[in-house]
Amino acid sequence: xxxxxxxxxxxxxxxxxxxxxxxxxxxxxxxxxxxxxxxxxxxxxxxxxxxxxxxxxxxxxxxxxxxxxxxxxxxxxxxxxxxxxxxxxxxxxxxxxxxxxxxxxxxxxxxxxxxxxxxxxxxxxxxxxxxxxxxxxxxxxxxxxxxxxxxxxxxxxxxxxxxxxxxxxxxxxxxxxxxxxxxxxxxxxxxxxxxxxxxxxxxxxxxxxxxxxxxxxxxxxxxxxxxxxxxxxxxxxxxxxxxxxxxxxxxxxxxxxxxxxxxxxxxxxxxxxxxxxxxxxxxxxxxxxxxxxxxxxxxxxxxxxxxxxxxxxxxxxxxxxxxxxxxxxxxxxxxxxxxxxxxxxxxxxxxxxxxxxxxxxxxxxxxxxxxxxxxxxxxxxxxxxxxxxxxxxxxxxxxxxxxxxxxxxxxxxxxxxxxxxxxxxxxxxxxxxxxxxxxxxxxxxxxxxxxxxxxxxxxxxxxxxxxxxxxxxxxxxxxxxxxxxxxxxxxxxxxxxxxxxxxxxxxxxxx
Numbered sequence: 295x296x297x298x299x300x301x302x303x304x305x306x307x308x309x310x311x312x313x314x315x316x317x318x319x320x321x322x323x324x325x326x327x328x329x330x331x332x333x334x335x336x337x338x339x340x341x342x343x344x345x346x347x348x349x350x351x352x353x354x355x356x357x358x359x360x361x362x363x364x365x366x367x368x369x370x371x372x373x374x375x376x377x378x379x380x381x382x383x384x385x386x387x388x389x390x391x392x393x394x395x396x397x398x399x400x401x402x403x404x405x406x407x408x409x410x411x412x413x414x415x416x417x418x419x420x421x422x423x424x425x426x427x428x429x430x431x432x433x434x435x436x437x438x439x440x441x442x443x444x445x446x447x448x449x450x451x452x453x454x455x456x457x458x459x460x461x462x463x464x465x466x467x468x469x470x471x472x473x474x475x476x477x478x479x480x481x482x483x484x485x486x487x488x489x490x491x492x493x494x495x496x497x498x499x500x501x502x503x504x505x506x507x508x509x510x511x512x513x514x515x516x517x518x519x520x521x522x523x524x525x526x527x528x529x530x531x532x533x534x535x536x537x538x539x540x541x542x543x544x545x546x547x548x549x550x551x552x553x554x555x556x557x558x559x560x561x562x563x564x565x566x567x568x569x570x571x572x573x574x575x576x577x578x579x580x581x582x583x584x585x586x587x588x589x590x591x592x593x594x595x596x597x598x599x600x601x602x603x604x605x606x607x608x609x610x611x612x613x614x615x616x617x618x619x620x621x622x623x624x625x626x627x628x629x630x631x632x633x634x635x636x637x638x639x640x641x642x643x644x645x646x647x648x649x650x651x652x653x654x655x656x657x658x659x660x661x662x663x664x665x666x667x668x669x670x671x672x673x674x675x676x677x678x679x680x681x682x683x684x685x686x687x688x689x690x691x692x693x694x695x696x697x698x699x700x701x702x703x704x705x706x707x708x709x710x711x712x713x714x715x716x717x718x719x720x721x722x723x724x725x726x727x728x729x730x731x732x733x734x735x736x737x738x739x740x741x742x743x744x745x746x747x748x749x750x751x752x753x754x755x756x757x758x759x760x761x762x763x764x765x766x767x768x769x770x771x772x773x774x775x776x777x778x779x780x781x782x783x784x785x786x787x788x789x790x791x792x793x794x795x796x797x798x799x800x801x802x803x804x805x
Contacts, residue, residue: 347556354548355475355540355557356484362535363468363488366431369528370464372499373438373457374403375605376524379503380517382609382619388515391447393736399451400606400731406459408725414463415470415717419710420573423471427464428536434460435528442514442521466716469699473712475543475557477564478784478804479648482700486641489696490634500609500623500630507620563788565707574710581711582718584796586803589763590702593654594719596756597694598726600661600749604691606727607734607742612684614673614740625681633688640693641700648785650701651764651805655757657690657697662753664689669746694756695723704804707789726752767803774799 377385377400386396418426434457441453472484506523507516514522540546543557581587604611612625636657644653664686673680702719706712729752733745775781777799784802792798 342559344556347553348560351549351553351557351560352476352480354553358538358540358546358548359472359475360484360487362539363472364490365531366427366535367465367468367488368498369431369435369524369531370461371605372502372524373434373528374461376438376499376503376520377454378606378609379499379623380520382503382613382623383507383516383520385450385515385517388517389444389446389450391450395447397731397735399447399454401728402451403454403458404725404727404731406455407462407727408721410459410462411466411721412714412717414459415466415713416573416575416578418463418467419470419713422541423467423474424539424541425536427467427471428532428539430460430464430467431535432529432532434464435525435532437525438521438528439525442518442525462721463717465699466713466720469703469716469720470713473565473703474561474709475540477560478704478789479564479645481565481645481704482641482650482697483638483645485700486638486693486696489692490637500626504620504623507623562790564785565789577708578710578714581706581708581715581795586705586763586766586796587702587715589759590698590715591719591722593698593756593759593763594695594723595726596752596759597654597658597691597698598723599729599752600658600665600687601691601695601723602727602730603665603734603745603749604687606731607745608684608687610734610740611668611687611742615677615680616674629681629684629688632685633692636689637693637696641696644697644700649805650697650704651760651767654694654697654701655760657693658753658756658760660686660690661688661694662690662750662757665746665750665753669741669743669750673741698723701804704784706795707792708795711795764805767805770796771802771805774802 381396385391391399414430418430437453437457437460441450441457444450444453468488469485472488473481476484502523503516503520506520509516509519511519540548543549543561544554546554549557608630609622609626613622615622615625617625640653640657644650664683667683667686668680671679671683699716699720702715703712706715730745730749733748734742735745738744771783782800782802784804787800787802792801795801796803
């Protein structure tokens with residue numbers, strides 16, 4: 295009998311529904327798990343589904359949350375990546391930036407990005423993500439606005455330094471925020487929708503840059519107009535987001551009392567343990583004791599290299615095609631839009647089949663092939679093939695990042711630990727920007743063949759590590775089932791009893 299056939303309507307009488315929803319997390323933790331030393335298999339409470347309420351709640355949350363989050367992340371990507379467009383308008387010459395100074399300026403962004411991600415994300419967890427995320431957005435919008443006044447290398451360096459600090463916990467905080475509203479099997483699609491805004495931002499930034507660079511101003515350069523417009527829009531939308539984003543399922547006005555009760559049940563059985571728990575740094579850091587988590591962090595670094603190579607250098611890669619500055623920016627649009635489309639498609643399919651690893655591998659392979667082909671061919675002699683390989687680059691870069699983040703979020707039921715693993719994993723992926731910014735060297739311009747080869751190599755390493763994780767998860771799930779004499783998957787165990795993660799014998803990997 296499949297899960298849809300086993301689904302039970304729980305909204306017929308209040309008493310019955312209350313008995314299902316009023317579970318005690320502390321008692322469940324004491325009775326259902328005693329770490330990895332459990333001798334007997336405890337009885338797992340059957341998970342109930344109400345199809346009507348499921349569809350209604352998800353639809354309401356989607357319309358309330360996703361459009362706002364998507365636009366917020368679009369502005370985040372614009373403010374972070376506009377430096378690449380600005381270079382096509384000769385910001386480096388206007389500010390007297392020479393030689394390795396440009397690479398240093400790009401690299402400095404990732405240092406505070408990595409260092410501030412963890413502490414800022416714990417503050418977001420403490421003060422509610424719906425409050426903190428718009429504040430972060432308001433702050434980096436102000437920094438982008440102030441970057442208009444940059445007058446030399448040092449001033450732009452300082453702006454990028456503070457921008458990295460303010461953007462450090464933005465993405466992990468959004469991932470954590472969504473996990474407090476959606477089930478595990480719904481999460482990849484939702485994350486992909488707002489993350490697609492990043493790919494769209496790369497496309498939109500090309501169009502916006504094209505428009506800004508056509509403005510004739512005696513007082514401002516084109517890149518200054520670009521920063522001015524993007525910073526102002528970011529600040530304005532941050533204020534709007536602070537007002538409209540729901541704080542949690544129990545206080546949002548879009549759900550009625552019955553829906554709020556079932557929404558809480560959804561999360562506690564298929565996403566998280568008790569999210570009202572006090573923030574504990576000591577408990578949160580225990581997540582890194584398991585070797586699989588460390589391998590996930592290695593994957594984040596590996597997939598971060600191609601992702602950041604595209605974010606920071608894609609206009610320069612496209613520039614090898616030999617087009618003008620205006621045409622180069624326009625040529626970045628289609629590959630980035632294609633990357634956004636593929637991202638959403640892969641995430642939706644991944645949610646439907648409830649598998650992450652294989653889709654991450656596929657995405658990384660596409661990007662690997664794209665960089666390898668572009669580096670191996672004579673671009674001028676094979677312009678069509680070269681441009682097609684650019685589509686392959688973007689096809690997998692964003693998708694691999696989204697599905698990896700979703701993968702380890704799905705396997706981390708503890709709220710504290712889930713906030714921390716994203717706060718470390720996402721900055722590590724971005725820290726790979728330190729690699730990408732220092733392999734695209736001026737002496738290798740315009741094609742940057744060594745950088746393209748190194749980027750492809752990191753993709754290959756990522757595939758090897760992902761397959762190792764997958765094989766271990768299959769083995770470990772079978773081992774646990776054999777020890778307990780059952781045949782369970784991750785869907786059969788409610789997450790509110792799994793605060794200890796893999797240390798609980800009832801834990802099952804979602805691979």
